[in-house]
Amino acid sequence: MSEHVYDVVTIGGGPAGMAAALAARKAGAERVLIIERDHELGGILQQCIHNGFGLRRFKTELTGPGYAQRYVDMVGETDIDIWLDTTVLETAAGGTVRCVSPDKGVSIVKAKSVVHSMGCRERTRGAIRTPGSRPAGVFTAGAAQRMVNMEGYLPGREVVIVGSGDIGLIMARRMTLEGAKVKAVFEIMPHSNGLTRNIVQCLDDFGIPLYLSHSVVSVHGNDRVTGITVAKVDEKLQPIAGTEFDLDCDTVLLSVGLIPENELGRGAGVAMDPITSGASVDQFRRTSVPGFFAAGNVLHVHDLVDFVSQEAEIAGRAAALNALGLLPDAGTQKPVHAGPGLRTVVPQLLSAPEAGKLTVRFYFRGSQPLGRAVIQLRADGEVVWDRKLKVVKPSEMIVADIPVSLLYGDGQRLEFSIEPLPESADDEALEEEEA
Amino acid sequence: MAQSISPRTLPAEADVVVIGGGVVGAAILRELTKYRLSAVLIEKAPDVATGTSKANSGILHAGFDAEPGTWKARLNVRGSRLYKDIAEGLGIARREIGSLVVAKTDEQLQELERLLARGAINGVPGLELWSADETIAFEPGVARDVKGALWAPSAAVACPFLATTGFADNAVRNGGKVVTECAINGFVTENGTLKAVETTKGRIATRFAINAAGVHSAQVARLAQDDSFSIRPRKGEYVLLDKSVGHLVRTVLFPTPDKVSKGILVSPTVHGNVFIGPNSFAVDDPEDHETTRDGLAAIIAGARQIVPDVPVQAAITEFSGLRADGGKDFILAPSPALGGLFHAAGIQSPGLTAAPAIAEAVVEMLADAGLRLQANAKFIPENPRRAHFSELEPHEQAALIAADPLNGRVICRCETVTEAEIVAAIHAPCGARTVDGVKRRVRAGSGRCQGGFCGPRVTAILARELGIPITEVRKDSSESYLFYPRAETIGEESAYV
Numbered sequence: 001m002s003e004h005v006y007d008v009v010t011i012g013g014g015p016a017g018m019a020a021a022l023a024a025r026k027a028g029a030e031r032v033l034i035i036e037r038d039h040e041l042g043g044i045l046q047q048c049i050h051n052g053f054g055l056r057r058f059k060t061e062l063t064g065p066g067y068a069q070r071y072v073d074m075v076g077e078t079d080i081d082i083w084l085d086t087t088v089l090e091t092a093a094g095g096t097v098r099c100v101s102p103d104k105g106v107s108i109v110k111a112k113s114v115v116h117s118m119g120c121r122e123r124t125r126g127a128i129r130t131p132g133s134r135p136a137g138v139f140t141a142g143a144a145q146r147m148v149n150m151e152g153y154l155p156g157r158e159v160v161i162v163g164s165g166d167i168g169l170i171m172a173r174r175m176t177l178e179g180a181k182v183k184a185v186f187e188i189m190p191h192s193n194g195l196t197r198n199i200v201q202c203l204d205d206f207g208i209p210l211y212l213s214h215s216v217v218s219v220h221g222n223d224r225v226t227g228i229t230v231a232k233v234d235e236k237l238q239p240i241a242g243t244e245f246d247l248d249c250d251t252v253l254l255s256v257g258l259i260p261e262n263e264l265g266r267g268a269g270v271a272m273d274p275i276t277s278g279a280s281v282d283q284f285r286r287t288s289v290p291g292f293f294a295a296g297n298v299l300h301v302h303d304l305v306d307f308v309s310q311e312a313e314i315a316g317r318a319a320a321l322n323a324l325g326l327l328p329d330a331g332t333q334k335p336v337h338a339g340p341g342l343r344t345v346v347p348q349l350l351s352a353p354e355a356g357k358l359t360v361r362f363y364f365r366g367s368q369p370l371g372r373a374v375i376q377l378r379a380d381g382e383v384v385w386d387r388k389l390k391v392v393k394p395s396e397m398i399v400a401d402i403p404v405s406l407l408y409g410d411g412q413r414l415e416f417s418i419e420p421l422p423e424s425a426d427d428e429a430l431e432e433e434e435a
Numbered sequence: 436m437a438q439s440i441s442p443r444t445l446p447a448e449a450d451v452v453v454i455g456g457g458v459v460g461a462a463i464l465r466e467l468t469k470y471r472l473s474a475v476l477i478e479k480a481p482d483v484a485t486g487t488s489k490a491n492s493g494i495l496h497a498g499f500d501a502e503p504g505t506w507k508a509r510l511n512v513r514g515s516r517l518y519k520d521i522a523e524g525l526g527i528a529r530r531e532i533g534s535l536v537v538a539k540t541d542e543q544l545q546e547l548e549r550l551l552a553r554g555a556i557n558g559v560p561g562l563e564l565w566s567a568d569e570t571i572a573f574e575p576g577v578a579r580d581v582k583g584a585l586w587a588p589s590a591a592v593a594c595p596f597l598a599t600t601g602f603a604d605n606a607v608r609n610g611g612k613v614v615t616e617c618a619i620n621g622f623v624t625e626n627g628t629l630k631a632v633e634t635t636k637g638r639i640a641t642r643f644a645i646n647a648a649g650v651h652s653a654q655v656a657r658l659a660q661d662d663s664f665s666i667r668p669r670k671g672e673y674v675l676l677d678k679s680v681g682h683l684v685r686t687v688l689f690p691t692p693d694k695v696s697k698g699i700l701v702s703p704t705v706h707g708n709v710f711i712g713p714n715s716f717a718v719d720d721p722e723d724h725e726t727t728r729d730g731l732a733a734i735i736a737g738a739r740q741i742v743p744d745v746p747v748q749a750a751i752t753e754f755s756g757l758r759a760d761g762g763k764d765f766i767l768a769p770s771p772a773l774g775g776l777f778h779a780a781g782i783q784s785p786g787l788t789a790a791p792a793i794a795e796a797v798v799e800m801l802a803d804a805g806l807r808l809q810a811n812a813k814f815i816p817e818n819p820r821r822a823h824f825s826e827l828e829p830h831e832q833a834a835l836i837a838a839d840p841l842n843g844r845v846i847c848r849c850e851t852v853t854e855a856e857i858v859a860a861i862h863a864p865c866g867a868r869t870v871d872g873v874k875r876r877v878r879a880g881s882g883r884c885q886g887g888f889c890g891p892r893v894t895a896i897l898a899r900e901l902g903i904p905i906t907e908v909r910k911d912s913s914e915s916y917l918f919y920p921r922a923e924t925i926g927e928e929s930a931y932v
Contacts, residue, residue: 001829001830037848085844087845089851098845100836100845101844102836103843104843105845106832106833121884122884122887123882124885125752126752127602127751129747129750131725131727131753132726135915136909136910136915137917138915139890140887143887143888143890145907146891147891151891151895151905152921153905153918153919153920154920154921155917156916157919178921180560196828213563217728218725218727219725221915222724223912223914223915239728261848265678
């Protein structure tokens with residue numbers, strides 16, 4: 001067993017962990033460590049070989065591994081320590097990180113600041129309780145993606161995709177390009193959960209049908225999947241009798257949501273937001289446990305890695321300031337509420353403002369798709385800030401910088417909300433022009 | 436460098452052939468290895484514990500249900516006691532957490548009185564009738580309209596997979612043989628007595644065969660022109676909940692039983708999850724393992740009768756199993772049609788509990804029929820102790836990693852299962868050959884991500900250790916291949932680069 005001392009440790013070497021570590025080093029942390037369970041840095045990006053990454057962060061279109069490599073190179077130019085093939089078993093309050101690896105055995109790391117950046121995992125068939133048999137051929141889309149893109153094997157030849165999350169859409173295209181027949185995508189909601197660009201580029205361009213308001217009511221096959229039964233669902237998402245139909249396939253890929261991988265956070269006693277399934281954090285991405293920060297998909301599931309990097313920089317910098325004793329005390333924290341029309345808001349808490357900071361960046365998710373709408377901030381019921389939105393999609397995160405001057409009124413209740421606006425002829429013209 | 440893997444070939448002859456690698460067959464094989472004789476178990480699937488033994492409640496019943504005088508009554512109580520002595524040594528996870536049968540009407544309270552009396556006759560220790568207050572004080576999640584309960588302290592939860600592999604590993608350690616992917620085709624007879632068993636891996640000469648083929652045992656009997664019993668598969672569906680709600684209940688909670696089954700229960704598992712189920716309905720197809728929408732809804736409703744706040748959103752998987760219903764009692768008897776063939780059939784609840792006692796009874800029957808039993812002086816009753824990495828102190832973990840670096844690589848994050856544990860499961864005496872086989876032995880993939888993260892890694896480890904390509908790794912059954920090769924190359928160029 002060995003003991004080590006660091007200023008900042010990031011748990012996970014994906015995009016969040018790397019960006020947080022870089023930001024921490026840049027902000028003055030002397031000793032920074034990234035702990036990664038895989039044999040290379042990059043996290044889930046390494047299996048995302050499609051493009052579309054980095055448009056915001058690097059102003060150019062990159063593949064997942066390409067985006068990861070930029071950060072791997074940046075980390076490589078610093079003296080940040082990297083432990084690969086290392087699994088963290090526990091992060092305890094006080095900053096004690098216990099981890100294991102084949103070559104180093106058990107290591108105990110004492111860190112002044114710990115950044116949780118473990119990412120997320122995929123929701124499973126069991127979690128959505130899809131009835132039927134349990135043959136080979138049912139995979140989460142991400143597991144299938146790893147097999148195709150990293151290991152070089154096909155998870156199936158006649159594929160049905162359940163759920164229209166982005167990974168499912170990307171895999172629809174990927175499997176098609178690999179020579180498989182992707183028969184359909186079924187989404188239980190009346191709207192897609194993926195980015196619009198993915199619907200267009202991954203389904204429409206390949207003639208793959210997307211069935212909205214449809215659910216798989218049974219999986220068939222004893223050895224390998226032989227087919228599924230699908231039905232239309234009503235407004236309560238319950239199957240409508242008489243609408244069932246069968247579809248032959250040998251593979252079912254599930255893209256039915258992502259869940260922050262927060263076992264270590266819970267183990268450390270970090271207070272959680274039941275809606276995001278991530279930590280409740282302030283504007284520094286500081287959690288309820290002193291010295292613990294969170295960023296990336298373990299905090300809330302993002303749709304763009306660019307935002308993950310951005311958010312991790314906030315957490316990494318704050319972790320460094322904390323290690324140096326320069327981070328302002330949390331003081332009395334003020335809750336920020338997600339009101340009507342909003343599903344999530346991050347940060348959920350405001351600590352005392354940092355000197356010289358003029359704005360606080362918020363990330364939102366709408367609760368339902370809307371056309372023209374307005375997002376508003378109310379302080380004690382009075383609208384103090386708003387911004388018009390052309391369209392609201394639960395799958396696409398909304399980002400806004402709110403002036404500090406609006407956020408710190410004495411004892412005010414802060415609530416963000418989204419309200420629909422009437423469609424106007426002008427906007428329709430605008431949409432067409434853009435299309 | 437991978438250790439070599441035995442090919443599991445069928446010997447030309449044996450003193451006894453056990454047909455079926457469920458918990459009953461495995462327990463019988465182990466019982467036989469206590470004697471100086473050759474015993475071979477044949478199983479049609481690639482692994483043991485793939486039928487009823489892999490999908491059941493995992494409960495070691497106290498034994499008050501069965502009608503006095505039946506095999507069930509006798510062997511349940513005996514089996515329950517046997518596990519108490521042997522479970523730990525065989526590596527069978529077991530926790531004696533007791534059980535409560537919950538009554539919600541006056542009629543059901545009377546039924547509890549009957550069960551109490553029956554339990555006394557069956558020799559069940561420690562039974563008590565509890566008031567509503569006592570029940571709620573012990574189990575605060577129970578329905579508020581409970582009127583009383585029957586407490587059975589000797590009931591336990593156990594891992595049915597580890598019970599089967601524990602018996603099978605120990606049997607192989609003691610000279611028994613397990614031949615997987617070996618299905619019976621027929622019996623070779625002479626003048627009404629058994630001479631050999633024909634299988635998909637060839638013929639094995641033997642004087643004695645034991646039919647422990649579970650839901651298929653009637654089909655096996657028919658191969659001997661024996662129609663003395665039939666099996667009606669009865670499906671039971673389950674929902675397994677995440678460990679994060681493992682505190683929901685502390686003991687096995689049964690409703691008051693009806694005539695057909697013990698009802699839908701809410702129970703901790705031995706590994707710290709909670710399950711609800713099973714329902715009970717007859718099916719025609721002994722291969723029908725589909726869960727149904729209506730069935731899942733029914734067990735959720737049933738579970739809420741006992742524990743109203745069952746957090747169904749914490750579900751991590753659903754599954755169904757088939758009970759081999761052969762009538763009121765176990766069928767433990769020589770075949771009336773073929774000398775040398777013995778049935779251990781119709782083993783439904785409390786089959787898991789009774790398995791080691793069934794094994795004793797069956798071997799006794801063989802002895803009565805002329806099988807010579809000489810004690811095997813070299814018999815080792817226990818399996819080598821295997822440490823569970825996640826349960827060790829840091830300095831113990833460090834020592835393990837120093838001894839074998841693979842102990843330091845965590846493959847299954849949800850259940851903290853290391854690569855060394857997976858490799859050991861594959862190289863055990865009756866080792867895993869499939870992804871689900873690994874899962875049943877060491878729990879890789881049985882946590883909340885259900886193998887989403889570790890599945891591809893376990894597949895790769897299996898391929899490496901078994902010396903086969905990834906495309907030949909199977910999930911569970913013989914043809915359950917997981918991955919295909921990438922698209923064919925066209926000419927010199929790959930079709931898609």
